[in-house]
Amino acid sequence: MLSLVDERLEVAPLVARAKWNTGTNIEAPKRETEILDRVASRAAEAGVDEAFARDFFQAQFEASKLVQRRLHRRWQKEERGPFDNPPDLAEDVRPVLDRLTPALIEALAEWQPLVEDPSVALYLEARAPELVTGDFDGEPRRVALEPLKTQ
Numbered sequence: 001m002l003s004l005v006d007e008r009l010e011v012a013p014l015v016a017r018a019k020w021n022t023g024t025n026i027e028a029p030k031r032e033t034e035i036l037d038r039v040a041s042r043a044a045e046a047g048v049d050e051a052f053a054r055d056f057f058q059a060q061f062e063a064s065k066l067v068q069r070r071l072h073r074r075w076q077k078e079e080r081g082p083f084d085n086p087p088d089l090a091e092d093v094r095p096v097l098d099r100l101t102p103a104l105i106e107a108l109a110e111w112q113p114l115v116e117d118p119s120v121a122l123y124l125e126a127r128a129p130e131l132v133t134g135d136f137d138g139e140p141r142r143v144a145l146e147p148l149k150t151q
């Protein structure tokens, strides 16, 4: 699970580059709704609670947008021009995220019974800093992992 979350988070800088070059909005609510619709039906098939799956994916979107916003802010300050050879959002980047979706749902099916277990929060505290990207003071990581434990 943590490696998959990390893989997904590592795509965010590529999204940021693609959008920087084309001036595309970081927010893509239609795209998020499409993903969540697919997630809901796949979650049902995999025996994952739909609300849990939606919360988890919404958190992945928020974490990705945090990274994108922080990078765009940095590049604005630097008055950065466009990148050479940027990835194409539709052709190169979104397909990578789409390939991760079913794998993440499988991981959620395994994780679901553990969410209430207090030792899971301890496990996340110990392992997440090693396994999940810690850019920007670890805030994207915290946001991405929040739904995987109870408060």
Ligand SMILES: C=C(O[C@@H]1C=C(C(=O)O)C=C[C@H]1O)C(=O)O
Pocket (backbone or CB within 6 Å): 015, 026, 027, 028, 029, 031, 032, 035, 060, 061, 062, 064, 065, 094, 097
């Ligand atoms: C990654 C993108 O940016 C945002 C984050 C998304 C995600 O993490 O899947 C989806 C839509 C956008 O709000 C994107 O536009 O594809």
